[in-house]
Amino acid sequence: MYRVSDEEIDYILNDIKAHGVVLEDLQYNLLDHMCCIIEEEMSEEDDFYKFYEKILPRFFKQSLKELQEETDYLLTFKHYYAMKNILKISGITSALLTLIGATLKTFHLPGAGITIVLGGLIFSLIFLPLMIALKFKDEAKRTDKIVLSIGFLLGIMVSMGIIFKLMHWPYANFLMRWGLTFFVFGYVPIYFLSRIRRAELKFNTTVNSVLMMACGGMLYALFNLGYSNDVKNSIAASYDFMNDNAKELVAANAKLIQTNSAKSEVNDFHLASSELYNKIEDIKVFLIAQVEGVTLEQARQMSLIDVENYNDNKIIRRQFESATGDFSLAALMDDINDYNSRVSKISPEQKERLIAVEKLQLKNTVVSVLLHQLSQIQLEVVTNENAYLNEVSRQ
């Protein structure tokens, strides 16, 4: 009987390792098995290396690595049935929670947010990842494994984006926009092309592609939902109307002042009014410049209809509400208080001429509403002045 020498053992072991078998136990099992075959079947005259090459193909169909892969496969998926059960339970739970959450939200009942978020998180962090793992096991073709996994990953991205959007968390738009873009324009065509040529899948593939394209496309159209153009035009028109009225009053006041300029109170009142009026004008120009990213000169030429980010609330929060400069909310409040104290000195009995700024909500709003409110204050300032000047003229 032939005895396999130590050098030959090293040779076999190295060859097994070189073929991609990494599990040590498996390496030693195969080594012993090969040595047994050689010792049983090889005659003294045979050449060891030639004989080894001859018996090696018995172990596999294409390469020795198959044994490692098959072992990994059996070890990894021993929890296959547990995974399927979790998949079922998490799927049903997330569907129920989402339904309950949506119902609560529709009727403005408490607990809506947490229920929807829980449903969405179970869906995107347990259900979809398990689907990826199971598809990897169940699908026979490598392309199918990869294509379907990418689809589920994008699904995770979009559903996380929807949860973030519902909860007003940051990066919601980023997740939704890019998740949907890649899903509709990348994944669906790849899914379609990779399956359509297989006769047995043709019908299902077509139906699924159309469904995914339709749902994805509708979501895509939904997520950047703003006002219709008609509504936007009417908002801009009301803003212009208010500003035009204020400007007419400014012109009318200028004429009235000329006839009453001898009185020092009139000049004091006019000074207080025009300082606040111009200050607010500057703030409005500053806000438009900030949200549109243009210079102050360009912003001065723009009206609300030209402002594309009319729903912005982030930039104004940073640059106006919590800022400290000349064009901040704090500076505006100081100026309004100053105006009120000057006006109450001149006409102490007329409380309605004071600006009741506390009745306005200048915080936590969007830029179009903020601009409207600022114009309202301007309008009140010039109306007060007009009333005062008319009163003085009659005396």
Place this chain on the structure above:
Amino acid sequence: MHIHKTLMYICPMYSSELIKGTLKTIVLNLLKEKGKMYGYEITQKVKELTDGKIQITEGALYPTLHSLEQNGELETEKEYIGKRVRKYYKLTKQGRVTAAERINEFADFMNTMKFLLDLEPKMG
């Protein structure tokens, strides 16, 4: 349904579909009879017992042995032969229970198949 590519036998006599899924039963039963065995010994024993009608391939045997070991059905003993290490497999307590279950299940299956395919005359 997934059919993994290497889980096949070289079996001159039977189609691989026919005996697919019985490898675990064969291994467990053999170990129940013989106590402890190593991989090569198992392949030779099956070949000998079936006159070469069923030949287990290494590609199917070792992954199955590793998976049975991981699941706690088998335990191992190592024997050092020079630079070689030989792994002997034997049934654990749980493995003995599984072996009995598998064998009963298969016996029952064979009876059902006999009846289904009308291979032996029915009584009465």
